[in-house]
Amino acid sequence: MKKYTTLLCLFFASFLFHQTANAQFGSMLKKAKQKITKKVEEKASSAIEESTTSSNTSSTSNANEYSDEEFKKELAKKYPNDKEKQDFYFKKYKEYQQKQAAEKEALLAKEKSKGKVVSEIPSPIESSEENKFKDNQIYVLNRTKFKKIPAYNGGFSDKMELSGYYHLSQYFVRNPSSHFDSNPGDIYEGFSIEYNPVTYQLNAFFSPEQKRYGVVPEHYRKSADKGNIQFQFGMGGGPEWTNANVLLLEPGVLLIGAEVYHKNDNEGHKWMNNAQPKQFVIAAKDPEKIKKYYKNVQLTEQTTFSLFEELRNDSERDALAKVKMPAKGNLNSSLIGIATKGLTAYYSKTSMKNLKQYVTSNRWSIVKHKVSGIPLYQWAVGAVVQKNSDGQCMLQQFILRRDYRGGGNYGEAYFNGISRTGGAPYGAYCKCDIK
Secondary structure, X not given: OHHHHHHHHHHHHXXXXXXHHHHHHHHXXXXXXXXXXXXXXXXXXXXXXXXXXXXXXXXXXXXXXXXXXXXXXXXXXXXXXXXXXXXXXXXXXXXXXXXXXXXXXXXXXXXXXXXXXXXXXXXXXXXXXXXXXOOOOEEEEOOEEEEEOOOOOOOXXXXXXXXXXXXXXXXXXXXXXXXXXXXXXXXXXXXEEEEEOOOOEEEEEOOOOOEEEEXXXXXXXXXXXXXXXXXXEEEEOOOOOOXXXXXXXXXXXXXXXXXXXEEEOOOEEEEHHHOOHHHXXXXXXXXXXXXXXXXXXXXXXXXXXXXXXXXXXXXXXXXHHHOOOOOOOOOHHHHHHHHXXXXXXXXXXXXXXXXEEEXXXXXXXXXXXXXXXXXXXXXXXXXXXXXXXXXXXXXXXXXXXXXXXXXXXXXXXXEEEEEOOOOOOOOEEEOOOOO
């Protein structure tokens, strides 16, 4: 037993020693990485900006380089009596150093390749022809390469005239997958829409291969049939924007990023998160139409809010039309008088009133004591059209009840209030003349 205990202690001691050694080596690698990164990044910056001479770059590199001798001295301090461990960690350090340098040099080579350095992506509407990006040319923006993709006009059309080629008020970009990606990102100045009015689905082609999927939400589809089209972009292979709301401002003109909400009936619609129209993107079949809305906050806001008010009204009318009265129950004829009297008295105490009601239950339901099983009461339900003080109507469920008297007998039925637990369609707004 003593022998095994001694071996176990030696095992844990060795384990802790190697853990500590690895931690110390990791710290040294971190320091080395910082110096290597600084060295190569300065070389990359010099190559892009062409602001320093080759001699200056060389001297800077030498000043920041972590020399082999310095690293060996550090290892000798950490492991003064273990030459084998010093050699092992020095080998690991050199492998690590070579990997870091190779990655940074690959980035440097990418940035030194043919390309025009730009400080920002200009607006295709505001820029002159000389300042606009040229098709298939490489641009370097913030040390990332982009390629200007030729405009793609698919020649699509549909009866609602949403399909077609749209110019953009600002370029869209698709970034490379990573900083070390050998393929550049893409720059687009427009896209082609292919819309299907039957399925309310569309594709926005930025090239024959790059496209985004879009769809008109179900509650806005009747409005789309009338030409007031709001759709939502989803996933796809185009530029990096997803789930963007798009509104047709007028035939052939789109507002991309139309995020609004209805605050209340007095103030109407508002921009989500206090955003402003100038932050959004305008797309148009005719570039001159972009200028009509681009940076014209008042016109864009007025048009957008008016169209969304129509969308809201159409959606609400459609939702009201879908709410139907439930079927009458077998108990209705004997209980309708009790229900009507109880509902009238209930609503007379409020600013609302009951327009129409009847019983929907076919039989009484019994509630029994959980322990004894003795009946407590019976209940039945019905539907009532409730008119609120603002003139809107709602479909509610009411309850009728009769209490158990013993001997298998129940008392007279009476109105027992409005149910707040009834499922759909109860609790929903409805037409006041609902059938």
